[in-house]
Amino acid sequence: EPEVTQTPSHQVTQMGQEVILRCVPISNHLYFYWYRQILGQKVEFLVSFYNNEISEKSEIFDDQFSVERPDGSNFTLKIRSTKLEDSAMYFCASFGDRAYEQYFGPGTRLTVT
Amino acid sequence: KNEVEQSPQNLTAQEGEFITINCSYSVGISALHWLQQHPGGGIVSLFMLSSGKKKHGRLIATINIQEKHSSLHITASHPRDSAVYICAGMEYGNKLVFGAGTILRVKS
Secondary structure: OOOOEEEOOEEEEOOOOOEEEEEEOOOOOOEEEEEEEOOOOOEEEEEEEEOOEEEEEOOOOOOOEEEEOOOOOOEEEEEOOOOHHHOEEEEEEEEOOOOOOOEEOOOEEEEEO | OOOEEEEOOEEEEEOOOOEEEEEEEOOOOOEEEEEEEOOOOOEEEEEEEOOEEEEEOOEEEEEEOOOOEEEEEEOOOOHHHOEEEEEEEEOOOOOEEEOOOEEEEEEO
16 A cells, blocks of 8 residues: 655754655655644644645744655655754645545654754 | 544543544534554544545444534454544645544553
8 A cells, every 4th residue: 555654753953953854745646744743732734735836834834944845756844943842743644636535654753952 | 723622532441342532623624534643653544534424444433514523433442442543624725633632542
């Protein structure tokens, strides 16, 4: 069965450093999402991406965040200058038009020290 | 702002029991996802429904659009069903609004 993959599974970084989280969505999917979950809290929407551009973003997704689909298969989330409060699990999700079911990646646990 | 509320927050059951988790949602939500999250953190989609009822193995999900309410049922529960179950509503633009999750523990 096709699946969404994410790398790395765990990233530790120092405050102020840039991080790039990578996702490979399911190949024929057209809609891509990033969500995050701070430990002990609800999963929150960050950004949606369709047709090579951002379709919607939340208040969390400020100028420190950016997304890209650099080569037609990868979908990346970049945090330019990490803060302690960026520590969270980051999930990528994708879906095609069939059934509107979103498929989630396994997540990247980001720890900012 | 759309919201999704789940209950209960925590649920402990004995193996074999029938389990129900409830979810209510606000007006702007067009469909409901039921998701399962294991201790490692990964999220698996169980169901997406916009009307009626769906069944997969021992899991059944129902939705009542008029009452804006959905339930997830687990029949003949088993310790391996222990996980966090999350209800998430789909908004315009297909982004998801998540409930807080129900922590289920099934004891043998």
